[in-house]
Amino acid sequence: MLMDMRPDPFVPPAPLPRTVPPSRLEIIRTILRNPLELWGEPSYTLPWIRTSFFGQRTLIVNDPGLIKHVLVDNANNYCMSEIRQLVLRPILRDGLLTAEGAVWKRSRKAVAPVFTPRHAKGFAGQMLRQSEDYARKYAVVGEAGAIFDISTDMTELTFAILADTLFSGEIVTSSGHFADDVNELLHRMGRVDPMDLLRAPSWVPRVTRIGGQKVLDKFRAIVRNTMDLRLAKMKADRSAAPNDFLTLLLEQAGPDGLTKEEIEDNILTFIGAGHETTARALAWTLYCVSNSPHIRAAMEEEIDRVLASGAEPVEWPDLMPQTHAAFEEALRLYPPAPSINRAAISDDSWTSPKGERVEIEAGVTVLIMPWTLHRHELHWDRPRAYMPERFLPENRAAIGRFQFLPFGAGPRVCIGATFALQEAVIALAVLMHRYRFDSTDQTNPWPVQKLTTQPQNGLPMRVTRRTVSKPA
Numbered sequence: 001m002l003m004d005m006r007p008d009p010f011v012p013p014a015p016l017p018r019t020v021p022p023s024r025l026e027i028i029r030t031i032l033r034n035p036l037e038l039w040g041e042p043s044y045t046l047p048w049i050r051t052s053f054f055g056q057r058t059l060i061v062n063d064p065g066l067i068k069h070v071l072v073d074n075a076n077n078y079c080m081s082e083i084r085q086l087v088l089r090p091i092l093r094d095g096l097l098t099a100e101g102a103v104w105k106r107s108r109k110a111v112a113p114v115f116t117p118r119h120a121k122g123f124a125g126q127m128l129r130q131s132e133d134y135a136r137k138y139a140v141v142g143e144a145g146a147i148f149d150i151s152t153d154m155t156e157l158t159f160a161i162l163a164d165t166l167f168s169g170e171i172v173t174s175s176g177h178f179a180d181d182v183n184e185l186l187h188r189m190g191r192v193d194p195m196d197l198l199r200a201p202s203w204v205p206r207v208t209r210i211g212g213q214k215v216l217d218k219f220r221a222i223v224r225n226t227m228d229l230r231l232a233k234m235k236a237d238r239s240a241a242p243n244d245f246l247t248l249l250l251e252q253a254g255p256d257g258l259t260k261e262e263i264e265d266n267i268l269t270f271i272g273a274g275h276e277t278t279a280r281a282l283a284w285t286l287y288c289v290s291n292s293p294h295i296r297a298a299m300e301e302e303i304d305r306v307l308a309s310g311a312e313p314v315e316w317p318d319l320m321p322q323t324h325a326a327f328e329e330a331l332r333l334y335p336p337a338p339s340i341n342r343a344a345i346s347d348d349s350w351t352s353p354k355g356e357r358v359e360i361e362a363g364v365t366v367l368i369m370p371w372t373l374h375r376h377e378l379h380w381d382r383p384r385a386y387m388p389e390r391f392l393p394e395n396r397a398a399i400g401r402f403q404f405l406p407f408g409a410g411p412r413v414c415i416g417a418t419f420a421l422q423e424a425v426i427a428l429a430v431l432m433h434r435y436r437f438d439s440t441d442q443t444n445p446w447p448v449q450k451l452t453t454q455p456q457n458g459l460p461m462r463v464t465r466r467t468v469s470k471p472a
């Protein structure tokens, strides 16, 4: 028998499943502090669980067949859950993430051309340029390297990529810290408040969001100025205006297209949804890789070889399976969107292949949680361990479509998934080709669910310059 000589995989930090159910007060406290700490043993071991949150009947679903039923096969019977909308709609109104029905359909159709795989490939050059520009930030590090907060850095990098690719760098802001401002907005506004749990109407003030309206007003003004500037350019000479997402959106204005407000909502939505998610996953990847020396060595070899070959960045995702897999495994362990919430519109039912029938009554909230699904005992071998080899092409077929859901599924699947995966491989390749990212005594990240799954108190890591050896 062959002995497995690989070192033990790294098991990164995460809350352990609860063994005792929390009290009502503890549920509120945990939801405010960190919803990832709420889930008990059954959520990581059972295919579905019926429960009740503050009187709201809830079905937690971890069965791939049942997930497919809700998100795809009978998707028309499910709307966005009330609590999700109470949190997100005040910020994003009728943007694609929060719109429903006819408005959602019109918006999705309007923006889809920018996110087709073919079009997303066209962004590879800009993704490379922005990653290279950003990597220069680390050029100051000496022999011993220096500590940087990688969580903040990845947010700045993905924001720069988003602003360049979708807006041609023409977001009108006087602040040099626009990415920080976006984060402040999302974190002030984008969290569950006790009033949401009690289903208070939206006019009841939310204490956790005090100050948020001011930041939101500032943002809306930036978005309007950005729109006005581009409209003026388009009016003066349409052919001189960039052919980007912003122009495409503005061209949808009209009685059969989008209203001015919907265009504004979508700009805000894409700024919000389009960079922080990828940034979180990039930071978690660098952290997990820094604790997995054999994986890092394989990635460095792969990256150095592909870059030395002169391959175009658009080809990198296909040529770098190790890097791609390292990112996907981080998406598994730290899904940036840790829960996908729906509510049943009318009574529904589903029968498992074993003949078990699940009734889903109208009004029931359905919680599909990539967080528990991706760490579920029924679906994964060593679920808590960082093992990118699961996602290598030769093993990938063993992972079911509905057991790995970082981007959701069905009609509301993430429109930016191809964009994000390509961006991640290019950014990782540029950064890891030049630098090494190491954990230090200060690197003790704890995952918390804010709007995304992020390291509490940031992710300080030591960055040192690499000496790249020429491939043989």
Ligand code: HEM
Pocket (backbone or CB within 6 Å): 096, 097, 098, 108, 269, 270, 273, 274, 275, 277, 278, 281, 335, 336, 337, 340, 341, 405, 406, 407, 408, 409, 411, 412, 413, 414, 415, 416, 417, 419, 420
């Ligand atoms: C690693 C990065 C990303 C992750 C993990 C992620 C995750 C998700 C998930 C899970 C959903 C579905 C939510 C639901 O069904 O309730 C979603 C939707 C969405 N995502 Fe992403 N996303 C990422 C990157 C992006 C990027 C780069 C963009 C845009 C440039 C984007 C824009 C959107 C939009 C607009 C929606 C709403 C789609 C709709 O409802 O029609 N996302 N994302």
